[in-house]
Amino acid sequence: MxxxxxxxxxxxxxxxxxxxxxxxxxxxxxxxxxxxxxxxxxxxxxxxxxxxxxxxxxxxxxxxxxxxxxxxxxxxxxxxxxxxxxxxxxxxxxxxxxxxxxxxxxxxxxxxxxxxxxxxxxxxxxxxxxxxxxxxxxxxxxxxxxxxxxxxxxxxxxxMSKARPGATGAPPGRQGTLASLVDEGVGHTPAVVEAKLAAAEQEATGPRLPTDVRVLQQHRPALDAPPPEARGNPRWREYVDYYDKRLGEVKKGEASKGPLKWEGYEPLRRWFARGLAFERDMVKRLREDALKPRAERRFLGDFDNPRIETQVGVRKPGPGLRYADVLVIEEGEVGGQPRRVETFSFKSRDLSGLKYEVLEAQMIEDAREALRKYGERLDIRRDSLQSIFPENSEVLVQRVRLVYEGGELMPKNDKLLKRAVDETEAAVPGVEVLFQ
Structure with missing residues (x-):
């Protein structure tokens, strides 16, 4: 050779x-x-x-x-x-x-x-x-x-089967690169991935086209004619499917927003995939933490026998049905006291270049969103958990953990970061902010 x-x-x-x-x-x-x-x-x-x-x-x-x-x-x-x-x-x-x-x-x-x-x-x-x-x-x-x-x-x-088309059970027309995001082991089923992406798309701030059928027909993307910046990008097929689906919703009067333009959709999907990867890593860390003696735990020290549930459907007035990234429930004896419940919300957000005022405002906004969606009182919609709360599916959440992805996404100034964390936790009681 x-x-x-x-x-x-x-x-x-x-x-x-x-x-x-x-x-x-x-x-x-x-x-x-x-x-x-x-x-x-x-x-x-x-x-x-x-x-x-x-x-x-x-x-x-x-x-x-x-x-x-x-x-x-x-x-x-x-x-x-x-x-x-x-x-x-x-x-x-x-x-x-x-x-x-x-x-x-x-x-x-x-x-x-x-x-x-x-x-x-x-x-x-x-x-x-x-x-x-x-x-x-x-x-x-x-x-x-x-x-x-x-x-x-x-x-x-x-x-390997999870990455192959058809192996996940997702509809053939909607597989694309979404199939690679499916991970049943941490609750990322095809349905959950679709639902979470739909929620992220609704909240995305990228540029959009209007809810005007004539305009949408005029700008309708073609699978075989991507713009220069999308050539070779496997998400282009997915974007075309997304656009066509939104166009159909607009025609039926079911869409409140027009589709994102490609330059808005692509970064949304990139950060969405990164966020799911961070979720997977954190779920694994929480499961490892639960196996340790209580005194040695990093996250679950307030539980005697923690039960970790991922992607649990929860409902609240206002936000409606959402999927909590992680729900932790005390399975041990509670002696007549309310069973301890905590939720975890994971964020992959680039905070590294923000000025302090913007950093603090962003973290407070994220904390309020986490509390609004996954804190206070939740109506748990998963049938398998009803036996733990036989009297009522609505439970009190003692604490919400807002966990940011660390590393290169973290602010570099440790003192300013600690100050921002302290200000956030003071402004939004019931939420603890962590970087991992």
């Missing part, structure tokens, strides 16, 4: 191509070596079958694309060159990078975590030959499953 790679690398047509693989992508193995340990991908490349090679070289291609960014290759492509072999190399570079960029955009979108999610997935692939082989054979579905399983191939295999 080393001899064959060198021969191809220094042939007339591939000289530049091989150099760009090494210098521009920053990956020592370039495209001529295989993470999966077979020769099929190399053979496909030598025959020019790039689509087949892409599936076989997924691990290497993923790693390479993290370093592309388009700028270095574009500069090389626009450079002058006279030889036919050089030109073929340039054409191959552009075609290959274009395909890589498209695959990577799709993967980044379906991960919902941006470039950091891609880098984490790349680390999983680098760490294990078995993981590389798993992704090389399974392609996009396997990559998503491996990410969900935190790099453990044994756990990733049964997750």
């Amino acid at each position: 080393e001899w064959e790679a060198a021969r191809q690398h220094y042939s007339a047509g591939n000289m530049l191509l091989g150099s760009v693989d090494h210098a521009t992508f920053g990956v020592p193995l370039g495209f001529y070596y295989l993470a999966a340990g077979t020769g099929h991908g190399l053979s496909s490349l030598s025959r020019g079958e790039y689509e087949q090679a892409m599936r076989e070289l997924t691990p290497v291609a993923l790693l390479a694309t993290l370093y592309v960014g388009g700028k270095g290759v574009r500069t090389v492509y626009e450079a002058r060159g006279g030889a036919a072999g050089l030109q073929r190399g340039l054409e191959a570079v552009r075609g290959r990078v274009s395909l890589l960029a498209e695959r990577t955009r799709e993967l980044r979108t379906r991960l919902g975590t941006g470039e950091e999610g891609l880098r984490e997935l790349a680390r999983y692939i680098q760490a294990s030959r078995e993981a590389g082989r798993f992704v090389a054979v399974g392609g996009m579905d396997a990559a998503l499953a491996l990410y969900e399983a935190r790099g453990e191939v044994a756990k990733a295999r049964p997750l």
Whole structure:
């Protein structure tokens, strides 16, 4: 394989191509070596079958694309060159990078975590030959499953079905990239994902079109003609379905708002996916916390025997039916006292660049929203919980935990952040604010 790679690398047509693989992508193995340990991908490349090679070289291609960014290759492509072999190399570079960029955009979108999610997935692939082989054979579905399983191939295999069309039970016309957001283990069923996305869409502040059938017909998007900024984005199909559905609702007089424009829908969906990923992580942390001795718990120290329920339908006057991210109920003996109930609301919001006044106002608004939807008294709509509250499905919530995603989304000034948290908790009693 080393001899064959060198021969191809220094042939007339591939000289530049091989150099760009090494210098521009920053990956020592370039495209001529295989993470999966077979020769099929190399053979496909030598025959020019790039689509087949892409599936076989997924691990290497993923790693390479993290370093592309388009700028270095574009500069090389626009450079002058006279030889036919050089030109073929340039054409191959552009075609290959274009395909890589498209695959990577799709993967980044379906991960919902941006470039950091891609880098984490790349680390999983680098760490294990078995993981590389798993992704090389399974392609996009396997990559998503491996990410969900935190790099453990044994756990990733049964997750692959969740990423495949039709496996989730979602209506065929509405699957798209939403199927990748389904996770039954944390309560993200197809119905819940659809409902939560619908609620987020109604509250989105992005630019919209009016509720005018003539205008909506005039601006109706076509699946095969996306705007330049949507080309290669797997959410475009989903957006077209969303637009058509809203158009139908407008025609029937059932819609209070027109559809979001693409430039409003795309960031909504990106943050929605990131928010669901944060929810999944927090649910896992809460379940781990519940297994610890009471004195060692980080979140559930006020419970003797906590029962964790996810995505519980709750109803209140005003907000109507909502899905509480997490509902925690005391299952132990209560000695005639009201059973302790707490709710958790998780937020992925970029607070890092806000001035203090804006930061405080945003956090107070989020806390009031969490209290309004998931605090005070709730009518629990899940039948399986009725035996715990036989006298009444309406229960008193002792505390709402508003948990923000931390890391790069957090304000950098710790003192100002603590002040904002204190002011928020003072302004909205019954809500505790945390960053994780």
